[in-house]
Amino acid sequence: MSATKCLLACALATLLPGCVTVRAQQRAALADPIMAFDSEPRAEALRAHAIENREGSSGGSGVAGGGCGCN
DSSP states (O other): OHHHHHHHHHHHHHHGGGOOOOOHHHHHHHTSGGGSSSSOHHHHHHHHHHHHHHHTOOOSSSOOOOTTSOO
């Protein structure tokens, strides 16, 4: 019984810090382009588009369309 309580306490300790409400003032800081995973999102989008057209397929990037470039 003690091991079950310990496991439950550990699970709660790891899950509860993720529950947070973000205020409107804080959203501007989180939406800053510096927070993006890609340092150059436009350049990455152009590169992905060129690769999809060259390879004749699109996949894994969430873009629908054919390989001919005539989306």
